[in-house]
Amino acid sequence: MNAPIPSRRGWTRAQVALAFLVLTAAIACGLSVYSSASSLTGLFKTASSVLFLPLLLSLVLSFLLEPLVFQFEKLCSRTVSIFFVYIVMLGFGLLVSLWLLPHWQDFWANLGTDFPRYTAKLIDYLKELMANLHNRFPLIQSYDFPLKARDWAENLLATILAQAPQSAMRIGGLMVLVPLFTFFFLRDGRNILRACVSLSPNRHFEMIHDLSFLISRQLSHFIRGRILEALIVGVVITLGLSFTDIRYAPMLGIFAGVTNLIPYIGPIIGMVPGILIAFVDLGAGGQFWWIVILYILIAQVLIDNFILIPILISRVSNLHPLLVFFAIIIGGKVYGVIGMIIGVPIVSIIKIMILEIRTYRRTFRLPDSALEGERSH
Amino acid sequence: MDPLWRNIFRKTPDEDSLAYFLKHLPTFSELTIRELKLLEDMVHIRNYKADETVFEEGDPGSGMYMIRSGAVAIFAKDHTGVEEEVTRLTSGDFFGETTLTAPAPRTASARTTEATELIGLFRSDLLEMAERSPAVTSSILFGLTRVVSERLQASSNEVRRLKNQLNEQTLAETSKA
Numbered sequence A: 001m002n003a004p005i006p007s008r009r010g011w012t013r014a015q016v017a018l019a020f021l022v023l024t025a026a027i028a029c030g031l032s033v034y035s036s037a038s039s040l041t042g043l044f045k046t047a048s049s050v051l052f053l054p055l056l057l058s059l060v061l062s063f064l065l066e067p068l069v070f071q072f073e074k075l076c077s078r079t080v081s082i083f084f085v086y087i088v089m090l091g092f093g094l095l096v097s098l099w100l101l102p103h104w105q106d107f108w109a110n111l112g113t114d115f116p117r118y119t120a121k122l123i124d125y126l127k128e129l130m131a132n133l134h135n136r137f138p139l140i141q142s143y144d145f146p147l148k149a150r151d152w153a154e155n156l157l158a159t160i161l162a163q164a165p166q167s168a169m170r171i172g173g174l175m176v177l178v179p180l181f182t183f184f185f186l187r188d189g190r191n192i193l194r195a196c197v198s199l200s201p202n203r204h205f206e207m208i209h210d211l212s213f214l215i216s217r218q219l220s221h222f223i224r225g226r227i228l229e230a231l232i233v234g235v236v237i238t239l240g241l242s243f244t245d246i247r248y249a250p251m252l253g254i255f256a257g258v259t260n261l262i263p264y265i266g267p268i269i270g271m272v273p274g275i276l277i278a279f280v281d282l283g284a285g286g287q288f289w290w291i292v293i294l295y296i297l298i299a300q301v302l303i304d305n306f307i308l309i310p311i312l313i314s315r316v317s318n319l320h321p322l323l324v325f326f327a328i329i330i331g332g333k334v335y336g337v338i339g340m341i342i343g344v345p346i347v348s349i350i351k352i353m354i355l356e357i358r359t360y361r362r363t364f365r366l367p368d369s370a371l372e373g374e375r376s377h
Numbered sequence B: 001m002d003p004l005w006r007n008i009f010r011k012t013p014d015e016d017s018l019a020y021f022l023k024h025l026p027t028f029s030e031l032t033i034r035e036l037k038l039l040e041d042m043v044h045i046r047n048y049k050a051d052e053t054v055f056e057e058g059d060p061g062s063g064m065y066m067i068r069s070g071a072v073a074i075f076a077k078d079h080t081g082v083e084e085e086v087t088r089l090t091s092g093d094f095f096g097e098t099t100l101t102a103p104a105p106r107t108a109s110a111r112t113t114e115a116t117e118l119i120g121l122f123r124s125d126l127l128e129m130a131e132r133s134p135a136v137t138s139s140i141l142f143g144l145t146r147v148v149s150e151r152l153q154a155s156s157n158e159v160r161r162l163k164n165q166l167n168e169q170t171l172a173e174t175s176k177a
Helices: A014-035 A038-073 A079-138 A147-197 A202-242 A249-259 A267-281 A284-313 A321-364 A367-376 B003-011 B017-023 B035-041 B122-134 B134-176
Strands: B044-048 B053-054 B063-069 B073-076 B084-088 B111-112 B116-122
Touching: A038 A079, A038 A147, A038 A202, A038 B122, A079 A147, A079 A267, A147 A202, A202 A249, A202 A284, A202 A321, A202 B044, A202 B053, A202 B116, A202 B122, A249 A267, A267 A284, A284 A367, B017 B035, B017 B063, B017 B084, B017 B116, B035 B122, B035 B134, B063 B073, B073 B116, B116 B122, B122 B134
Parallel strands: none
Antiparallel strands: B044 B116, B053 B111, B063 B116, B073 B084, B073 B111
């Protein structure tokens, strides 16, 4: 009665070659259509880039706040409990910004003078290193790496200063949009998901409904775990740095926390400014070594690897380092610095989805895989 | 009262409402109005055309269906792999309840025989509700357990009766031989 379903494992070489050709042609067609319809996609891109970041941040925030809202919901209605959580968060945010504001002003006022000082020191060190290398291996062509580094650093500072008003505007916009979107995600998120799932055809509704539940549960674990991990690492580094005389301890802590969201590379990027500033300002003394130990041994090895990762992060979302690099490069190409930070979590989310679907199929052995099994007997 | 005003001040669940339908199912007959309201938010209303498959044997099962209107035929494959109709269910009946709490593949196929409205209640909704309001979930599960145990008892009685019948038959055959 059932038509035989071709087994996916039994493809001949000719079929594989054909599939490869068809895929290549499809990709080429897609690219050509994309480039010819660039005005339309440009329009779509502007629209999506305006909404993409606030939507993503609100989704993350609503996943984070959900447990809190849930606790308050036992006492009152959901809408009221969301307002409660908002008031608590507002108070918390005010306290943090009151504490952070003087540091931030100090940091911003001195950025213009301090940044060149630190980079000049780094470039001096690089020059020395290059000269040393040149002496030992005279065959190496002289490549003016320090000059390149200086150009790069000057450009970076200029971009930061030039884009500051623009990014302040964007952050102001986010401050309005993100709480608004988050409110609706928290209040109606379940109904929005249900409405989306209910659009699926009757035959697949049950499976899609089940999978959406499993995937959103995994995702909320993953997002909560990652953000909590970054938060704790940031707090530990801020605390550790505040024992020393280093400047900008809170900024460095926040930077280390944010970059900690990127696996493998993030922590290294996060510790570069701290170690550089410590080296330039404090010299290679006891405080410098304490800061190095704090960044590497205490924050990364002890807190993150031994305590946080085993508790908060499931192994399911582990990505291959190569995949992490791809995600960072592509994310950076598409959305700049923010893309670099969110690229890896997005790839992890896609991996979690694929894994959930695979486990689901394995648990139930869906009809076609069951048929394959029967045929092989 | 003027019909217009009656419409505005109507409070009791009228006969068309989902809560009224759920209240009249044996599974949920003992739920309070508040619990029924929560259950109403939890279930999914699905409309099927005639001869549409609800699920096939071997599909991943994750919940039960209640028939609000229309009819559903349940099919099972015999040992030769040929499908035969086991039963035909109509409005007020429910099926698939065994997979609600324990994930398992479907043991039979279900197809509509006419245009049908089904109310689906799934495990994931129950799990979510169990976190939000455990008391309501426990009364829903109590109702379900009661019906499932009644069905289990009936089928154990049937098995016992058939076993006795088989014993008698074999006894009669051996005495004949």
